[in-house]
Amino acid sequence: MADSDASRSEVWAAYERWQTNQQATDATVNDLIDFYFASPQxxxxxxxxxxxDYDRYSKRIRQVFGAMDPDAITSPLIQMFMDARGSKHPTAANREKTFLGIVMTWGKSRGLVNISNPCDAVKPMPESPGGRYVEDWEYEAFWKYLGTKGHVMHQCAMEIAYLCAARQQDVLALSKNHIREEGLLIIQAKTGKQQIKLWSPRLREAIDLALSTNTHAKIQTPHILRGRTGRGYTRTGFNAVWQREQRAALEGDVIKKRFRFHDLKIKSISDFEGDTQRFSGHKTRSMAEHYNRTPDQVVTLNKARIGTTVWHPDEKDKVSSDQEDS
Structure with a gap:
């Protein structure tokens, strides 16, 4: 086995020696996770x-299952974990179970696990959609408030995220190289999906405003959204301003309730009229609909009743529809 302070390459080398010596039966879940984290995969x-994310999920799995032999993990044990963990944190429980399943499958294909993946038989915990729809007046009020505080780049970020249904990390990663003649190239870091969001006057205005702001700094990176130093924003730095101004706007009665930057994607997809999956770039329609908070508009059933009483305002008595037909 590798030492506790071993590098990833040393851990991986130890794994290969261990596998060669056919000592896999001595592995614990902690060992399995270590080997997976050191693997090229x-x-x-x-x-x-x-x-x-995986490193974060592994912490709870290590606490609960870390000392166990992977072959000793059964579906009932995982269900017990889900019942306990998921009662208060269903989303975290689902992600942690998924991570454990990935590690178990990885280990089985390499001879470290002999049983079938016990996670497959355990259903995920029900999750609430999370986030909320931002009303038009809330969006406009906070957008204008950011302008009064001099946070023009945050205003532009809001516009780009909303108009393009883009995630924060994809918005902050935008550079001049993403500006095309026909539109703005958005590359989703999460999925690798590439989309050119066609120009609209409002999107063009947001990009032009960002490019013409914070140009005084000596260092100018190619990022579209840049801080006062001329460099692109880190998510931590961007969020620090966002959270601070959200609190201040709430205290100043500018908005009635705080909202996340990610909620702008919910608003965007909900407001879009058309194919939301194509617009958002999600792999499945169900993923796109997860963000859509607009109630479906469906027609009601329009079928005449048989033998019912029909009221004629110009007559004193009611006659049945059957009598009418005769």
Whole structure:
């Protein structure tokens, strides 16, 4: 086994030696997670944001299952975990179970796990949609408030996110290279999906405003959204301003309730009239509908009743529809 302070390459080398010596039966779930985190499948093929998520999910799995033999994990044990964890944190429980299933499947294909994935038989916990729809007046009120505070870049970020149904990280990553003749190229870091959002006057105005702002700094990165130093925003720095101004706007009675930057995507997809899946770039329609908070408008059933009483205002008595027909 590798030392506790070993590098990823040393852990991976230890795994290969261990597998060669056919000592896989001694592995614990902690070992399995360590080997997975040191593998090329994790280090080379997963995005950094996904790696951070998996590292976070692994902490709870290690606490509960870490010392166990992977072959000793059964579906009832996972269900017990889901019942306990999911009663208060259903979303976290679902993500952690999914992570455990990924590690178990990875281990089985490499001879470290002998049983079938026990996570497959356990259904996910019901999750609330999360987030909320931002009303038009809320959007406009906070957008204008940001302008009074000099946060023009945050105003532009709001516009781009809303008009393009874009995630925050994709908005902050935009550079001049993403500006095309026909529109704005959005590359989704989460899925790799690329879309050119065609120009509208409002989108063009937001991009032009961002490019003409904060141009005094000596260092100018190609980012469309830049801070006072001329560099692109980090998510931490951007969110610090967002959260502070949301609190201030709430205290100043500018808005009645705080909303997340990510809620702008909910508003965008809900407001869009057309194919929301194509517009948002989601892989499935159900994922797009997860963001759509607009009630469906459906026609009511229009079928005449048989043998019912029909009231004629110009007559004193009611006659049945059957009598009318005769």
């Amino acid at each position: 994790y280090t080379q093929h997963l995005k950094p944001s996904t790696q951070r």
